[in-house]
Amino acid sequence: VGPPVFTSDRIFETTPAGVVMGLGVSGLGGSALYVESIAQNALGKHSKPGFMLTGHLGDVMKESASIASSYTKSFIAREFPQNRFFEKASVHLHFPAGSIQKDGPSAGITMATSLLSLAFDHALDPTIGMTGELTLSGKVLKIGGLREKAIAAKRSGVKTIIFPSDNKADWEEMPEHIKEGLEGKPAEWYKDVFEVAFKDLDKTRAATRW
Amino acid sequence: VGPPVFTSDRIFETTPAGVVMGLGVSGLGGSALYVESIAQNALGKHSKPGFMLTGHLGDVMKESASIASSYTKSFIAREFPQNRFFEKASVHLHFPAGSIQKDGPSAGITMATSLLSLAFDHALDPTIGMTGELTLSGKVLKIGGLREKAIAAKRSGVKTIIFPSDNKADWEEMPEHIKEGLEGKPAEWYKDVFEVAFKDLDKTRAATRW
Amino acid sequence: VGPPVFTSDRIFETTPAGVVMGLGVSGLGGSALYVESIAQNALGKHSKPGFMLTGHLGDVMKESASIASSYTKSFIAREFPQNRFFEKASVHLHFPAGSIQKDGPSAGITMATSLLSLAFDHALDPTIGMTGELTLSGKVLKIGGLREKAIAAKRSGVKTIIFPSDNKADWEEMPEHIKEGLEGKPAEWYKDVFEVAFKDLDKTRAATRW
Numbered sequence: 001v002g003p004p005v006f007t008s009d010r011i012f013e014t015t016p017a018g019v020v021m022g023l024g025v026s027g028l029g030g031s032a033l034y035v036e037s038i039a040q041n042a043l044g045k046h047s048k049p050g051f052m053l054t055g056h057l058g059d060v061m062k063e064s065a066s067i068a069s070s071y072t073k074s075f076i077a078r079e080f081p082q083n084r085f086f087e088k089a090s091v092h093l094h095f096p097a098g099s100i101q102k103d104g105p106s107a108g109i110t111m112a113t114s115l116l117s118l119a120f121d122h123a124l125d126p127t128i129g130m131t132g133e134l135t136l137s138g139k140v141l142k143i144g145g146l147r148e149k150a151i152a153a154k155r156s157g158v159k160t161i162i163f164p165s166d167n168k169a170d171w172e173e174m175p176e177h178i179k180e181g182l183e184g185k186p187a188e189w190y191k192d193v194f195e196v197a198f199k200d201l202d203k204t205r206a207a208t209r210w
Numbered sequence: 211v212g213p214p215v216f217t218s219d220r221i222f223e224t225t226p227a228g229v230v231m232g233l234g235v236s237g238l239g240g241s242a243l244y245v246e247s248i249a250q251n252a253l254g255k256h257s258k259p260g261f262m263l264t265g266h267l268g269d270v271m272k273e274s275a276s277i278a279s280s281y282t283k284s285f286i287a288r289e290f291p292q293n294r295f296f297e298k299a300s301v302h303l304h305f306p307a308g309s310i311q312k313d314g315p316s317a318g319i320t321m322a323t324s325l326l327s328l329a330f331d332h333a334l335d336p337t338i339g340m341t342g343e344l345t346l347s348g349k350v351l352k353i354g355g356l357r358e359k360a361i362a363a364k365r366s367g368v369k370t371i372i373f374p375s376d377n378k379a380d381w382e383e384m385p386e387h388i389k390e391g392l393e394g395k396p397a398e399w400y401k402d403v404f405e406v407a408f409k410d411l412d413k414t415r416a417a418t419r420w
Numbered sequence: 421v422g423p424p425v426f427t428s429d430r431i432f433e434t435t436p437a438g439v440v441m442g443l444g445v446s447g448l449g450g451s452a453l454y455v456e457s458i459a460q461n462a463l464g465k466h467s468k469p470g471f472m473l474t475g476h477l478g479d480v481m482k483e484s485a486s487i488a489s490s491y492t493k494s495f496i497a498r499e500f501p502q503n504r505f506f507e508k509a510s511v512h513l514h515f516p517a518g519s520i521q522k523d524g525p526s527a528g529i530t531m532a533t534s535l536l537s538l539a540f541d542h543a544l545d546p547t548i549g550m551t552g553e554l555t556l557s558g559k560v561l562k563i564g565g566l567r568e569k570a571i572a573a574k575r576s577g578v579k580t581i582i583f584p585s586d587n588k589a590d591w592e593e594m595p596e597h598i599k600e601g602l603e604g605k606p607a608e609w610y611k612d613v614f615e616v617a618f619k620d621l622d623k624t625r626a627a628t629r630w
Contacts, residue, residue, distance in 0.1 A: 059266075060266060060308050060309050063264040063265070063266065063308055064308050066262065066264055066302075067264055067302075067304055067308070069250075070248060070250045070262065070302040071248070073250040073251060074248045074249060074250050074251075077249075077250075077251055077252035078252075081252055104309060105307065105308035105309050108308075133306070133307060133308060133309075135221075135244075135246055135304060135306040135307075136246045136247065136248050136264075136302055136303075136304040136306075137222075137226050137228065137229050137246045137248060139221055139222060139306070141221065141306060141307050269476075270476060270518050270519050273474040273475070273476065273518055274518050276472065276474055276512075277474055277512070277514055277518070279460075280458060280460045280472065280512040281458070283460040283461060284458045284459060284460050284461075287459075287460075287461055287462035288462075291462055314519060315517065315518035315519050318518075343516070343517060343518060343519075345431075345454075345456055345514060345516040345517075346456045346457065346458050346474075346512055346513075346514040346516075347432075347436050347438060347439050347456045347458060348436075349431055349432060349516070351431065351516060351517050
C-alpha cells in the first residue's frame with residue numbers, strides 16, 4: 001500500500017488548526033504527507049501536559065517529532081510566553097494514513113508548524129506545502145527529493161512551497177513547467193517558515209488564546 | 211546520506227547559546243559535528259528539570275551524553291552555585307542531522323560545552339571547534355582521527371581547535387599545510403577547555419542569569 | 421580501541437576525591453581501570469539521592485556496582501551515622517574510557533572505595549591500586565589475573581596494591597622482579613581495604629562533612 005502517485009493526495013480540502021501539508025518521497029515518487037495534531041483534553045487549571053505520536057513511523061522520524069516538539073515549546077516560551085498551551089495540553093500528533101510506513105527527518109518543519117497551528121488555534125492556508133529537517137535551535141537543513149515533492153505538491157493544489165535554503169540549487173535547476181504556478185519559499189531558519197505559514201496570524205489572540 | 215566530505219560542514223554561520231561545533235570522523239573522513247541544546251520550557255518557580263537526547267546516537271554516545279550532563283551539573287554546583295539553571299530547565303540535546311548515525315565518546319567536551327553555553331546563556335565564538343572524551347571528574351581523554359578532524363575543522367572555518375593533551379604527538383606530527391591558520395589548544399582537564407571556550411564570559415551574569 | 425598494554429595507563433597524575441585506581445585484565449594483559457564518582461548536585465536541604473552508572477559495563481559489573489553502593493551506604497550508616505551524603509547526593513559512577521567494554525566482579529572494592537572517598541570528600545593516595553570482588557557483608561573474594569594486574573599496576577606508578585587474602589598464594593608465587601617496589605596488602609574484609617586506603621582520613625571531618 002504505497003502513496004498514490006498520479007492522483008491528488010489532498011485528503012484535506014480545508015485544514016483545521018493543527019493540520020499541515022508536508023511532502024514525502026518514496027520509490028514511487030513524491031506525495032503529500034499530512035501532519036495533524038489535536039489536544040486530547042479540554043484545557044483547565046489542572047490539565048497535565050502530554051505528547052503522543054502515531055502514523056507507522058521509523059526511529060528517525062520519531063526523534064524528529066521530539067525535536068519538533070521541543071523546538072515548538074521553546075519557541076512559544078520565548079516568543080509567546082503568555083500562551084500556556086503546552087503546559088496544559090495532552091497533544092497527539094498523527095501522520096495519516098496509518099498503514100503506510102514513514103521515516104526520515106524531512107517532516108521536521110511540518111510537525112513544528114502543526115504544533116504551532118494548534119497552540120495558536122490558527123488554521124493554515126491549505127495551499128501551503130512544506131518540507132525541511134528542523135534542528136533544535138531552529139536551523140532548517142537540506143532534504144532529498146525536492147523535485148518529486150514539488151510535482152506532488154502541485155498535483156495536490158499547493159501554491160506556495162517552503163523548502164530549505166540549502167536546496168536552492170535544486171529549485172533553480174528544476175524545469176519551469178514544474179515550477180509554473182508554484183511559489184518557492186526557501187527557509188534558512190524556522191522563523192522564515194513562520195513568516196510564510198503564519199503571515200496572517202493575529203499575534204495578540206495567539207498569545208492569549210489559552 | 212553520509213556527512214559531506216569535500217565541502218564545508220558549517221551549518222551555523224552564527225551559533226546561538228547552546229550550539230557548539232564538535233568534530234567527527236567516519237570512513238569518509240572528518241566532518242563538523244554540531245551539538246545543540248535548548249531549554250524546552252520557560253524557567254519559573256515551578257519548573258521541573260529534565261534531559262532528552264536525540265540525533266541517531268549509539269550506546270557509547272548516549273553514555274557520553276549522560277557523563278557530560280552529570281559533569282556539567284557538578285561543575286555549575288561547584289563553580290557557579292547561584293546559577294539554578296539545571297534545577298529548573300527541561301533540557302533537550304540534539305546532534306543534527308537526524309538521519310546520520312553517530313557513536314563514540316569523543317564529543318564529550320563538546321556536549322559539556324553546549325550545556326554550559328546554555329546554562330550561562332552565552333553564545334560561543336563560532337570559529338572554535340573541539341574534540342575530546344570527557345570523564346566524570348573532568349579529565350580529557352585521547353581521541354582518534356585528529357588529522358581528519360583538523361582538515362574538516364579548517365574547511366568549516368574553524369580557527370581554534372581544542373583537543374586532548376594526550377593527542378599532542380598527533381598534532382606535532384601533522385603537516386604544516388594542514389595546521390596553517392589553525393591554532394591548536396591541548397586540554398588535559400575540562401578547565402582547559404573552559405578557559406578557551408568561555409574566555410570572554412561575564413562571570414557575574416553567568417552566575418546570576420537564572 | 422583496546423586498553424594500552426606496554427605503556428602507562430595512568431590517566432590521573434593526581435586523583436580528586438571519588439577517583440580510585442582499580443586493575444583490570446583482558447586478553448591483552450592487565451591494565452589500570454579507574455573508577456570515578458561525583459555528586460551531580462549541590463547538597464542542600466531538599467536534595468534527593470540518586471545513583472547513575474556508565475562506562476560500557478556488562479551485567480555482572482552492573483550488579484557489582486549496586487553491591488558496592490549498598491555496602492557503602494550501610495558502612496556509612498554504621499560507622500559514620502552523622503554523614504548524610506547518601507541521603508542527599510545524586511551520585512554518578514563512571515569507568516573511563518567509554519568505548520572500552522568492561523565486565524566482571526573484581527572492581528567491587530574499587531567502587532566501594534570510590535564512593536567512600538566521595539562521601540568523605542577525601543582524595544586518595546594516587547599510588548594505591550586495588551582489585552577484589554566485594555560481597556554485601558564486606559567479604560573480599562578471590563579474583564583472577566593478579567600477576568597481569570600487578571604488572572600493569574607497577575607500570576602505572578602504583579606502590580601499594582590491595583588484593584584478596586584468597587589470592588595470597590598467587591602473590592607468593594609471583595617472581596620478585598615483578599613485586600620489587602610494590603607493597604602487597606592482602607584484604608579479607610573491606611575493613612582491611614579501608615585501613616590501607618583511608619589511613620590518613622580525618623575521621624571527625626569525614627563524619628561531619630555533609
